Amino acid sequence: MARPVIAIVGRPNVGKSTIFNRVIGDRLAIVEDKPGVTRDRIYGTGEWNGKSFSIVDTGGIEIDGEDEIMKSVRMQAELAVEEADVIIFMVDAKTGLTLADEEVAQMLFRSRKPVVVAVNKVDNQGRMEDIYEFFGLGFGSPIGISGSHGTGIGDLLDEAVAKLPELEDDGYDEDVIRVALIGRPNVGKSSLVNALLGEERVIVSEVAGTTRDAIDTPFEKDGQRYVLIDTAGMRKRGKVYESTEKYSVMRSLKAIERADVVLILINAEEGIIEQDKHIAGYAHEAGRASVFVINKWDVVDKDDKTMQNFTQNVRDHFLFMSYAPIVFLSALTKSRLHKLLPVINHVSEQHALRIQTHLLNDVISDAVAINPPPTDKGRRLRINYVTQVAVRPPTIVIFVNAPEIMHFSYERYLENKIRAAFNFEGTPVRLFTRRKS
Ligand code: GDP
Ligand code: GDP
Helix, strand or coil: CCCCCCECCCCCCCHHHHHHHHHHHHHHHHHHCCCCCCCCEEEEEEECCCEEEEEHHHHHHCCCCCHHHHHHHHHHHHHHHHHEEEEEEEEECCCCCCCCHHHHHHHHHHHCCEEEEECCCCCCHHHHHHHHHHHHCCCCCCEECCCCCEEEEHHHHHHHHHHHCCCCCCCCCCCCCCEEEECCCCCCCCHHHHHHHCCCCCCEEECCCCCCEEEEEEEEECCCCEEEEEEEHHHCCCCCCHCCHHHHHHHHHHHHHHHHHHEEEEEEEHHHHEEEHHHHHHHHHCCHHHHHHEEEEEHHHCCCCCCHHHHHEEEEEEEHHHCEEEEECCCCCCCCHHHHHHHHHHHHHCCCCCCCCHHHHHHHHHHHHCCCCCEEEEEECCCEEEEEEEEECCEEEECCCHHCCCCHHHHHHHHHHHHHHHCCCCCCCCCEEEECC
């Protein structure tokens, strides 16, 4: 099920990334222990009043060769209008209302999307009156906030989250595997969809209803039903900003949110680029199962070491996703294509794997016996009990005497032991440490 999207729009320097970081704050703190996951923080996830959402800082989207502020702001706004369910329109109490603000307001107004005006840099109560001029933008009561002090952000999120649509069920049965194909333009997403559908014994149920953000194609093979969520289809609509590389990230995020299994396509000819890492990082953070698909394998000059070297290259670039299997194939010639669906089936199973509590606790006891938990000022972490609380992705809670003593490195050690015992191939595993004596 897709998470709704909140976009932050506004001129440069009004404080968008400051607020963005505050909203996703905790989540990133986890991520920062794992280098390379989200260096470019233009997207993230947040949760407020029990609702989770994706949040996009549109200011993080650079437009190639464009440095005129107005053009870039206009572009951002257009993006937000297209992609967001709710827009946070950020303005600056210090500079007051500007022409650029008014122009953005008009675009947002025409879109009829819900808009909340956040007046940032209201650093003290004396400044509260600065927000009144922003009533004139026509989006109701502006909310005064301060990114520096963290004030008003709860009120802002109350408003924004209240305007989010209820999550819609996408209508597919539980046993349908939803597969997203993501990757840069020209990596071969459409070709791979066609190759899969062109295979013998594939039954394409219908040319599916076009959703807002991707083309869905349901099909069935060997009794297993799938839906391919193809982000490539959207590009063909041709909008101004569609040429910008960063834009395809936005599109990918929506597909990832709706998927069970994410195929991260990499062009064997061109190798791995930074953007591939961002997208993979998002699939990881969103808790989806992932498979690296190295496409265009037909054009690579190969000897007996080539596949091994490429595998190492993928592992080096995606350190945090060592769990994801790698499939080499050619969508064009269909060579090795038959390997893909079995891998998809396998990671999908692993994603939904549930381990019995007593088995988990046996593994953890052994792990603790070999390598005792960390201590802090003479106090030792004691693990009392471990249990899996969710699947898709497997989510495991570790009950301990004092969670503050838990180390990231020890958590990773436990994760490695859990993986050594139960595999969980292709899926992230989430560990949470909670107090319970
Ligand atoms: P963006 O370009 O819209 O993403 O803006 P940034 O988040 O990068 O912030 C621009 C500048 O405004 C930075 O120097 C921030 O430290 C500063 N800033 C952000 N929020 C506040 C605030 O609430 N009060 C004040 N005084 N400065 C702020
Ligand atoms: P998309 O933008 O990711 O959907 O990429 P397309 O499926 O449109 O493919 C882009 C180009 O790469 C097309 O010219 C394809 O024919 C070509 N292509 C796709 N897969 C392969 C492959 O496995 N090998 C080779 N040699 N070319 C491919």
